[in-house]
Amino acid sequence: MKGENFLFGRYKFIEAIKTALEGYPPRDERCKSANWIGVHKALMAIKDVEGMLRSLDPQYYDILMKYIYRGLSTGNRTTCDQCLKIHEKLTEKAGFGCILRSLADTVNTV
Template identity: 70%
Template sequence: MAAAATAYLDADENLEAIIARIDHKSRKIETLLKQSKPVEALKTVLEGSPLKTRDERCKSANWIVVHRALMAIRDVHGMFSSLDPEYYDILMK
């Protein structure tokens, strides 16, 4: 349990770095969306998601980017069939 608590603390200590990564991913997915690659954009945004942070600002910023990618996908069934199982877990978290 101490290791899990440490993981949360480590993530929370780097809040500005997490926000900077989310901003970078946001710009990257906008480029992918302009290239009509919404599934690739979703995969990009899910990779390295800040799952262990408890900071609401980080969670909210990440959700905005995930939501942007999800809303660009027209074929949801096709999207789910193209995702690797690891992405399902990240998406549900």
């Protein structure tokens, strides 16, 4: 994620998430790992989930849902709690199709 450190340094977590989503799918495993680290860090810092979702282009909802499921797969309680909170709001905004599309796409993983 180019500029990730700058964005985190300025507490612009929503912009960091947008940057990662715009760079999807990552080119290789190293980029995929770097994107996950950045998205995870930003997701954990988000306080206004609804505001974040309003600021995102709907075309990125499915990709965000993939990152949410990756966060849930960590088993870390704090990460899972935050991901479930975001999952609920994202599902309300994007509908159940977002869940199905993110789970069905096994080619472009995060």
